[in-house]
Amino acid sequence: MVSSTIVLLLLCAKVGKALATCNPGKTTCVTEDLLHMITRAVPTINDSNSKTDLERRPTFFASLKASQQTLYDIKDIVKFDDAKINIGGGYDSTTGIFTAPRNGIYIFSCTIVAVGGGDVQFQLNKNDQFYTGGYATKTNYGGQTVYSIVEVMTGDKVYIKHRTGSLQKVSGNHHSTFSGYLLSK
Template identity: 60%
Template sequence: MISTTLVLLLCVNVGKALASCYPDLERRPTFFASLKTSQQTLATIKDIVKFDDAKINIGGGYDSSTGIFTAPRNGIYVFTGVIMSNGNNAVHFQLNKNDQFYTSGFAVNSNYGAQTVNSLAELKTGDKVYIKHRSSTSENVRGSHSSNCSGCLFSK
């Protein structure tokens, strides 16, 4: 959770402060979304986590109906994902860029184990980033805003 907070502080609050000093500084694509429903079952290795409650979506790059962020412009982006297992099961997940593995995480099978992944990725306009299931065994992601994902344009 601290990682997500830091990303948002850097991308939104610092961005606002810089914009007041440099009026020509534009707002950078930024999103933060959490899983509002109580849980999402990931049944197949192809299932994408659909963070259904977008609190911030500057630039409109995040689609809460698909769970996919589409880069609105070129640059280096920073992403953070927090996945919590629901109950006494593990969750294997990975962050993908354009349907290719980028990094992975594993929320342990303890009572509500959680894992955070952080990554930088160089994206071109239209590139897609999302968190998906990494196992062929059905697993449950805890919702109720315990699992979330965020990203923002870090550098042009």
């Protein structure tokens, strides 16, 4: 864990140096502006509070362990049933819902893989409202990953749900995943 944190910090330091040549705010530098925001949010090794803040920062990663989940209805939530990381206890693998333990800007990532030959239409919801959508294609085990940056308040609920009323199957065996972490306050 410590070595991966050091590698991330060194990478961020290199990115920060590369950003010095970009003019912030220019349309061509949107990606660089986003990277600059992320590097400012990552605490440095010299920050005496960085370790405790990182240990408390809500973070989760869950995958669909079952071989597949069949979605029948537009109300169906994908239940990523194997929470490998759940710092802060915000993710509930029985419901598939992340409940924010702290206010802040979070990054969520979802990868959905469709069972061979099928497709899956899905969406990320915040408090029962559509936030962003995705579509795993009809190719043989086609998949899609969607990243979302979301401002949430304590108690807000974020989850992945079915986007259509037709029967669709999500591939499991740890191919489909849902994760999130607090980026900044």
